[in-house]
Amino acid sequence: MISFLIVVAIFAIFIWNKFIRKRCSRCKALNFAVYNITELERFKGYVKVQEKNSRGVNTRAVSATLTINKYDYRCKDCGHQWSEKKKEGLGANL
């Protein structure tokens, strides 16, 4: 029996970053890019993981390294710049 782990929190962050699109706050264009990422903080935290095994699915918390990164964006259409802080997981320490 192959058991595997799904890191729910990290997956959710990935989905958020990848698929939930933001727009330029000035011209509403989707045509913008990240031009700089700055790591502001790094700390130990916990993420919830779902563990699938022969008995079913367990949810448990595991320690992980989390970071707060500042993303700097620039709109390619109007040149508007803004930044956003994101909390991200580097991966669970399983």
Ligand SMILES: [Zn+2]
């Ligand atoms: Zn714009």
